[in-house]
Amino acid sequence: MLNSTRRQFLASSAGVAALGLTGSLAFAPAAQAADLRKKGHYTYKIGDIEVTSVYDGIWENQLFDIISPGNPANVIKSNLKEAGHSDKFIPIEYAFTVVKTGGRIILIDAGTGDQLQPTAGLASRGGLEAAGISPSNVDMVLISHMHPDHIYGLMEKDTNAPVYPNAEILVSETDYNYWTDASLLSTLPEFRRDLAKRIQATFPTWKNVSRFSGEKEVAPGVRAVKSFGHSPGHMSYHLSSGNDQLLLLGDAIIVPALFLRNLDWQLAFDADRDQASATRKAIVAQVIADDVMISGYHFGFPNSGKIKKDEGSHIFIPTTI
Numbered sequence: 001m002l003n004s005t006r007r008q009f010l011a012s013s014a015g016v017a018a019l020g021l022t023g024s025l026a027f028a029p030a031a032q033a034a035d036l037r038k039k040g041h042y043t044y045k046i047g048d049i050e051v052t053s054v055y056d057g058i059w060e061n062q063l064f065d066i067i068s069p070g071n072p073a074n075v076i077k078s079n080l081k082e083a084g085h086s087d088k089f090i091p092i093e094y095a096f097t098v099v100k101t102g103g104r105i106i107l108i109d110a111g112t113g114d115q116l117q118p119t120a121g122l123a124s125r126g127g128l129e130a131a132g133i134s135p136s137n138v139d140m141v142l143i144s145h146m147h148p149d150h151i152y153g154l155m156e157k158d159t160n161a162p163v164y165p166n167a168e169i170l171v172s173e174t175d176y177n178y179w180t181d182a183s184l185l186s187t188l189p190e191f192r193r194d195l196a197k198r199i200q201a202t203f204p205t206w207k208n209v210s211r212f213s214g215e216k217e218v219a220p221g222v223r224a225v226k227s228f229g230h231s232p233g234h235m236s237y238h239l240s241s242g243n244d245q246l247l248l249l250g251d252a253i254i255v256p257a258l259f260l261r262n263l264d265w266q267l268a269f270d271a272d273r274d275q276a277s278a279t280r281k282a283i284v285a286q287v288i289a290d291d292v293m294i295s296g297y298h299f300g301f302p303n304s305g306k307i308k309k310d311e312g313s314h315i316f317i318p319t320t321i
């Protein structure tokens with residue numbers, strides 16, 4: 001899936017040996033995680049590029065059958081417990097990213113816009129401004145895919161007015177064409193129809209939306225890379241500066257306690273489940289081989305870190321802030 005970009009990556013590591021970490025150690029939340037959630041943001045550097053993760057809250061999802069439909073809930077729950085999570089719900093946390101590069105302020109996805117669960121929307125309720133970002137100063141928004149938790153933050157709740165009027169909004173042509181196809185509404189499941197209607201009422205009328213196809217450098221040190229499957233044109237964004245690399249996954253991998261532990265598990269929300277699974281495996285192999293830091297939109301908080309092999313499985317080691 002990412003083969004065409006592999007040569008773009010710096011082969012900085014010959015590979016990482018199995019660490020033999022125990023599950024409990026591997027998944028222990030970073031000691032500062034609760035404080036970080038309360039603060040709502042943290043900043044780190046990838047070479048000369050400044051990267052800020054902005055916390056947008058959580059969906060305490062009790063629909064256990066969205067994970068590999070048919071997978072017994074007790075198996076999912078034991079995976080969650082082993083990772084130190086509650087087993088009462090699947091923790092779908094939200095965190096998007098602000099990148100400062102080449103004098104530009106760039107968002108990668110835009111959060112829920114305080115328009116989904118009451119436990120989410122923190123970024124729109126002052127969290128983004130607390131991270132030092134004013135919406136009017138944002139130069140660009142890069143979209144991973146056009147699901148509500150990633151794009152509702154672009155539009156005001158009742159009016160659909162643009163939240164980032166001065167930003168160029170970039171979205172992959174494949175995803176854009178899929179969601180703006182007028183015939184889509186008749187084929188979509190009920191729960192996706194409002195999303196399609198909102199996209200069709202906004203994006204084609206906004207003058208600041210640009211579409212791109214394939215993989216390309218979209219800003220200094222920022223390259224769009226294909227990670228199709230979760231949505232038809234799902235994109236991840238690869239940052240590179242000096243010897244540092246970061247792959248912003250979007251939803252190519254969601255909850256690590258479930259999907260890194262079980263690379264074959266599937267998600268009901270994946271548009272093409274087999275393709276999504278193949279993409280996950282390719283990404284995991286690549287970021288381990290090339291020692292690339294990753295950041296996941298639904299990884300919890302902190303949501304950046306590295307994937308390591310752990311005997312027959314894989315674990316996520318969050319960044320220590």
Ligand SMILES: [Zn+2]
Nearest residue numbers: 147149251297
């Ligand atoms: Zn998502």
